[in-house]
Amino acid sequence: MMAEATPLLDVESLSIRFGPSAPALVDNLSFSLKPGETLCLVGESGCGKSLTALALMGLLPTRAQPSGRARFEGRDLLTLPARQMQDLRGDRMAMIFQEPMTSLNPAFRIGDQIGESIVRHRGASRSEARKLALDMLRKVRIPAAEKRLDAYPHQLSGGMRQRIMIAVALVNEPDLLIADEPTTALDVTIQAQILALMRELQRAAGMAMILVTHDLGVVAEVADRVAVMYAGRIVETGTARDLFDDPQHPYTLGLIGSLPSLGRREGRLATIPGSVPPPDRFPAGCRFATRCPFADARCWTETPPLTGIGAAGHRAACFKAPIEANAGGLAA
Amino acid sequence: MTADASTDIILDARNLTRYFGGGYRFPFGEMPLIRAVDGVSLSVRRGETFAIVGESGCGKSTLARLILRLIEPTGGSVRFEGREITGTPPEAMRRLRRDMQIIFQDPFGSLNPRMTVGALIGEPLSVHGIASGRERDARVREMLRLVGLRPDHAGRYPHEFSGGQRQRIGIARALATRPRLLIGDEPVSALDVSIRAQVINLLEDLKAQLGLTLILVAHDLAVIRHTSDRIAVMYLGEIVEIADRDSLFETPRHPYTRSLIDAIPVPVPGARAARTLLQGDPPSPAAPPPGCRFHTRCVYAKDICRTDRPALRDIASGHRVACHLAGELQAHTLPAALETVSAARQRRVALFAGAQGIPASNA
Structure with missing residues (x-):
């Protein structure tokens, strides 16, 4: 051990x-x-x-x-x-x-x-x-x-x-x-x-x-542990429980929402609009900004670092995480 | 059959059979006879989404292609809107194809790379003499808009598009003749998860908007559960179970259907703690086992299963199963954990979806 x-x-x-x-x-x-x-x-x-x-x-x-x-x-x-x-x-x-x-x-x-x-x-x-x-x-x-x-x-x-x-x-x-x-x-x-x-x-x-x-x-x-990658970067990492029970990054949320459930149908699937931009058109900041419904000016220009959130070892690269606290106005 | 007389049946297949191979072929010698589809009967109701x-x-x-008569059956018949299509002469068959179209799995292989998107979508309009010249161009632009692409995309070539966009082009091409029946052969399985959801939503919208009947051929049960009204499960060329979506998933009767549902990985950690996995590979369709074809992998198999081929029979309203033991097997339910999604996950996925103006979705 x-x-x-x-x-x-x-x-x-x-x-x-x-x-x-x-x-x-x-x-x-x-x-x-x-x-x-x-x-x-x-x-x-x-x-x-x-x-x-x-x-x-x-x-x-x-x-x-x-x-x-x-x-x-x-x-x-x-x-x-x-x-x-x-x-x-x-x-x-x-x-x-x-x-x-x-x-x-x-x-x-x-x-x-x-x-x-x-x-x-x-x-x-x-x-x-x-x-x-x-x-x-x-x-x-x-x-x-x-x-x-x-x-x-x-x-x-x-x-x-x-x-x-x-x-x-x-x-x-x-x-x-x-x-x-x-x-x-x-x-x-x-x-x-x-x-x-x-x-x-x-x-x-x-x-x-x-x-x-x-x-x-x-x-x-x-x-045991998961690293979610988007356009060459880790956007969220943690244990499997962290990722599935407490997902933080909008891309992780989009992925999870895109999955049809095996249980009773609950309406339309959430989708991530658009598609991954080609590498020469990656935004200067967060690379998910082009598809993120919560992105603001800062997201486009500044790269969010992987920052601890929730349980120990759980980290997400998003200025807006947790979104219910930081992006509530947009979502409404 | 399953449907009562008052139901509007758009497509009715009886005892469809297709064998491949057999006989002697130089230089391979004796070819094995493959029973790809072996005595399949099904009826599809107008307006429903039927999954295979x-x-x-x-x-x-093979079954999907037989239904459209893209390949000829060895035996059996298909009726489309009451008309027998198995013996229809080529000219009349071509006219019928306006009404029944197909989209393929591979968005890379199914579009001619030398044709512009406009030409690809316009082609069926010319072939069927539906529209030409300006009228055709207008129709192409309308189709592009319909599938969520831009009208000015008409001048581009397939390689300029991503997989999801190409699948949209394939859908536009299939819908250009305003068919009443659309068959999708694994239409989303080659796509990335997030793109897959876009195309599923698009197909659902188009179906409602255009009053289509949809037959989906797929292997992804979660996608099937989400999109279909009724489902037929196939094993080695036969239908083993056919039922409404919810009864198939909530009370699957055939041991194979149960194994299939149990095998799906679900995005909830710990949900799949205990289960019995199906062992071995399916036998070769060139030498299907006698009796019930599933008996070699079935944990419940008894003597009768090894000798007698079970017929598809009604076991509940609208629920048919081909299993000798279906009445005796214990109820099978999905683990409750499959449904338990944390509150935080539900809330945030809803926020994500809501921020795009999508009404509440599954988390």
Whole structure:
């Protein structure tokens, strides 16, 4: 329990630009992750959540210019030489992608794809790797695992392929798993199975996880902590309870209001008007100002800092929060 | 069937079947016969929103295309406003298409990138000889306004628009001929959450404004609950349950419907503490299990389920289910926690919605 005080991953002022004068697509992001903890990065297309995940894995395209710091087990992931990054990747940290169809190599057998990183990082022999791969297939509950070792990805369903991806990622028992929309391409019943499996494996191994998703339902089910992102910035962060029971940022409110409820119908959905502006037209101040019903002159010119509000650790980047106190006149 | 004689039925499908594959095809050899839609009957009432839900491969999109006769059925019939359309000759079928239109899932793939938005929306008007020249341009501008775009957008190309705007263009194109029936094949599932809500609201407004009948094909049950009047649940090419919205969600009878509802993640932490998850993948539609097709994944399955195919039968008024055990299963209710949303959340979401002039909404 003592170890829990030191973060496993500590991201400080991470910004990502494509070109020196281009706007930051990820802007001044700071968060940390304790061992065993699940952090959800939530937001819509283009909010920078996937870019953040790629930056941590050292998988950004070469044109991208990251700045800031991302300390992982004492090393800065943003400045680590390629060779050392390769040693970490697939070993201490691993990633699962959205598309189980395209992220497995169609030309290689399942067993070899799982075994590859055992050979690479553990120096295991092929037969040892095969044995470990089989164990892993059983862990992710692939039926008839023995037979599947020699199957090719196209012979498996989408849900099975995502299980294989999880097996590939977890075979070396990483300390950190980054999952980018791991269940978005799957049907709901399969999604529920995969989320339950991930949670179980995570608990067993004490692994920390960053889950990138746009689905607030998934967030409510798996997150310990949440960071809501909009146009490259964290606009609100806190525990899942903070976010869902005491949402503060107007963007968070808009997202929640956009969701139809499973219960009886209660009228029209709230919507967030318009769409995210292109990066070259981000306002100088709060980037949500173009769509926010509460925005005033200050919001357009001044960037609101992430400020503590409500419970400890709950922070929102909004001058108007809490809106019932500061934007009441407008709303009436 | 479900509807009594006095109900105005706009669309009536009887025993619709569509098989794919089968036979020998070089160089693949013997092709498996896929029963994509296998004996589906349903009636859609004028003015309602009828939803067809199910997971990938259940045949819901094939069913939508059969209803419009975009693909030919292997067997069965479809009547639109009392007219049999399955045997209608091509010329008469084309005239009928004015009245029944479809919007597709992918707002990127379904619009020709070389055509301007004006040409895209105007095309059905020319094809059907409804309007040409200035009249057509005026109609295009009217359609653009109707779906919340600007008339001067007519000169632009699809790539200049965001996903949500493109879906609006697709809707304008589908509505240009003033159809009475509109089918949406996953019309919002490719969109971001906030944009999805805009398009859902738009479809609801248009439906009321134009007196449309809407058939929605979707996999997102929360969206379905919000928008539909009646819902049909499909599994492996068959309808397993069909009911009014509230009875389907509040008293689901088929074990598959229950699993589907249970699997949805809900944005309330802790609401889903205990539940049983459906195990395994759906079987291949090329080799559906005998008896009830769901029996391989059903926790209640008995001997009869493995041998006898259950027929769709009335279990309550307007509620039909294809399950041998439906009468015996314990009542299934959504956990109360799904409804418990904090006061702070309710108040602030209402403030957010109110600031835009939207009347009270769900928090």
